[in-house]
Amino acid sequence: MCAAEESAPPNIAGAPEHFRAIFESSDDAIVSKTLDGRITSWNAGATRMFGYSEQDMLHQPMLRLFPPERVAEEDFILDKIRHGEKVDHYETERLHRDGRRIHVSVSVSPVRDATGRIIGASKIARDITAQKDANARFRLTASVFSHTSEGIVIVDPHGRIVDVNEAFCRITGFERPQIIGRTPDMFASSRQGPAEFEIILNALAQTGHWQGEAWSRRQDGESFASLVKISAVRNEQGQTQNYVVLVSDVTPLRRQQETLEHLAHFDALTDLPNRLLLSDRLVQAINASRRSDDWVAVLYLDLDGFKAVNDRLGHDAGDELLVLLARRVSSQLRETDTLARMGGDEFVAVLVGLRNHNECVQLVDRVLRVCTEPFFVKGESVQVSASIGVALYPQDNVDAEQLIRHADRAMYEAKQAGKNRYHLFDPDLHERARSRSEQLEDIARGLRCGEFELFYQPKVNMRSGQVIGVEALIRWRHPQRGLLSPAAFLPQTEGHQLAAELDRWVLDQALNRMAVWRAQGLDALTVSVNLNGRNLQQRGFAEALAATLASHPDAPPERLELELLETSALDDINDVAVVMQDCHRLGVRFAVDDFGTGYSSLVYLKRLPAETIKIDCSFVRDMLADRDDRAIVQGIVGLAHAFGRELIAEGVETVAHGCALLAMGCEQGQGFGIARPMPAEDLAAWIAGWQPPTEWTAAPAAK
Structure with missing residues (x-):
């Protein structure tokens, strides 16, 4: 018998039947091996645990199940077995057939023959992977719980x-x-x-x-x-x-969120509600007013003299003043009222539950009074006042934002009226202003859409019949209202930038037409363009005019006449005279229009270098029946001759008007008795057919 056979452990097939049944039915892996580590028995539990069949593993080395780093364990176990020692519940890892690792608890015992000699080992392995995982999860949970x-x-x-x-x-x-x-x-x-x-x-x-x-x-x-x-x-x-x-x-x-929310709704300097929170509270106040007969008042407050404090004492002092003022005004309001800072030195108060106008006025007067009391800032006494605009709901039946805007507008009126006072917003007056605003928007739209055009009214020498020039007169061909004269829209532009835009448009169109007429042989015509006095006073007017003339090289500057209304408000006649002289150097002439209707005619004649005086049509039209108007016309003619100015009369509506003017010594005229304003395309034909009345051409010269 060879040595390998002598050391082989007993075959399991020869074991008692009941032992064989236990061996095969066990969930644990039961494996026997020789002292050199070769497998001699392999039960079904081992197959389930490791994935290898009995045929796969019989006579194979046990090391087949060992991870590489655990190979040394086999020597340790076999050494124990050779010395007759057991290995109980040794926890380790083994490899499954598919390569995954299995946590196992291994117990290994020596196997002896009938003489007591150790001939092999019996191993029972139990899969403890689930237990290990559970323990790991428990430890992780415990660690998470603790840490x-x-x-x-x-x-x-x-x-x-x-x-x-x-x-x-x-x-x-x-x-x-x-x-x-x-x-x-x-x-x-x-x-x-x-x-x-x-x-x-x-x-x-x-x-x-x-x-x-x-x-x-x-x-x-x-x-x-x-x-x-x-x-x-x-x-x-x-x-x-x-x-x-x-x-x-x-x-x-x-x-932090509460801080951000506070900053979003409250002013950082005064800690008063800001515009966002104010609007919300005003909406609530208006809704409450609708359910009752109470009034809501919006007070828009702007400090008078605050800038002077800032400039003299610095911004820190200004900030301190705003904080003090916020506290002082708040002390005059009721708990139900709201004071908010809009920014800078502007505040808005919402007064609720007011029963009548007098109750509102009393509160406003208290606020005005405390604003004028001295403040001690940076060790100095400073004094300011307030201008307050007041809008009342439901008398002013608008939404919250409009109510604030209306109070703001009323505050501006209070400041314009002299400061340290309040002004009550008038919805009716505002409606009229809004109507003007809508008209201005319509005019601007018409200008953009090319709805304006120029008509031209001839000016003639009544004695000789010569056509000496034309006056450019703006018309608006409105898509709904038809052809409109200047009186229907120009007054709305007074004091607005649209006035200057219309003046520029008229000048540009007139210069274009001059170039056309020059090409037609009508280059002797002088074209008069009306000029708003405010535009003449704008800085750089002469330079802008020079640029405009340069962009129209075919329009001779010496044939352009700018008509300045005698009623124009001129802040500094000396400055205006300098501008007119600059324009003269460009070749442009000037006429004083509507002479006699203003308050400084002699000053105009003396100080303004205008070549021509135009007698206003209101005097000429009635001079045949009104002795005073006739005397005015006669006086203007005398002044023009005395100051060496050319003269032309507007409002020549009949032959009799022309005769009377010729008798006074005024030979140039324009009016319906000569020609009505006409489109530019009709002028050449009119000139060709124009014949002055024989009463004019035969009239004796004035003495």
Whole structure:
């Protein structure tokens, strides 16, 4: 018998039947091997555990199941066996056929023959992978429970706290013994009422979980905000065994959010409500007023003299003054009223529950009075006042934003009227202003859409019949209202930038037409263009005119005449005279239009270098029946001759008007008795057919 055969352990096939049954039915792997580590028996449990069949493993080395780093374990085990020692419940790893690792608990015992000699080993291996994983998860859970920054609370089905972690103790300030056995309402905060707890309980009863933000109380009484997640832990029968509560302290985040919300609704300097919060409160006040007979007043307050304080004492002093003023004005208002800062030195107060106009006026007077009382800023006494605009609802039946705008507009009126006063917004007056605004928008639209055009009215020498020039007169071909004269729209542009835009448009169109007429042989015509006095006073007028003339090289500047209304408000006649001289150097002439209707005719004649005087049509038209008008016309003719000015009369409507003017010494005229204003295309034909009345051409020269 060879040595290998002598050392082989007994064959399992020859074992008693009941032992064989145990061997095959065991869930554990039961394997026997020789002292050199070769497998001699392999049960079904081993096949299930390792994936190898008995045929795969018989006579194979046990090392086939060992991970590379655990090969040395085989020598250790066999050495124990040779010395007759057992290896009990040795935890290690082995390889499955598919390569994955299995955690096993191994017990190995020596196998002896009938003489007691050790001939092999019997190994029982139990798969403890699931147990290992469970233990790992338990350790991980325990580690998380102990080391997480989130607070964890475990509550029994009756609402008693059974365990908390260190993080929860740190968040709340309570020690663990103070918490165990208590109920969660020990952390209740006054910032969260019973209704919120009822919502949580209902959610847990219905779904078994709830999450959201809650306010709780620390041991020192301070409220803290927390993000809470509650989950029910159920057994296999679906019964709730515990509740696990996760708590994250978000107080810094909540405080920051509250700070941001405060900054979003309150002024950083005065801590008064800002415009956003004011608008919300005003909307609420208007809604409340609709349900009652009370009035709402909006006061728009702007400080008078605040800039001087800023400039003299610095911005820090200005800020201090605004804070003091905010406190002082607030002290004069009622608890139901709201004072807000709009920015800079502007404030708005909303007064609610007013029963009549007098109650509002009393409050406004109090505010005005306290604003004028001295303030002590940076050790100095400073004094300011306030201009206040007042808008009343429902007398001014508009929405909140419009009510504020109306109060703002009224404040501007108060400031224009002399400051340190209030002005009540008038909805009717505003409606008229709004109508003008709409008209201005319509005029601007018409200008953009090319709806304006120029008509031309001839000017003639009545004695000789010569056509000496034309006056350019603007017309508006309105899409709904038809052809409009200047009187229908120009007054609306007074003082508005549209006046200058229309003047520029007229000048540009007139120069274009001059170039056309020049090409037609009508280059002897002088074209008169009306000029708004304010435009003449604008800085750079002469330079702008030079640029315009340069862009129309075919329009001779010496044939352009600018007509300046004698009623124009000229701030500084000397400056205007300088501008006119600059324009003269460009070749442009000037005429004083509507002479006699203003208040400084002699000053105009003396100071303004205008070549021509135009007698206003209102005097000429009535001079045949009105002795005073006739005397005025006669006086203007005399002044023109005395000052060496050319003269032309407007309003020549009949042959008799022309005769009277010729008798006075005025030979040039324009008016319906000569020709009505006409489109540019009709002028050449009119000139060709024009014949002066024989009464004019035969009239004797004036003496």
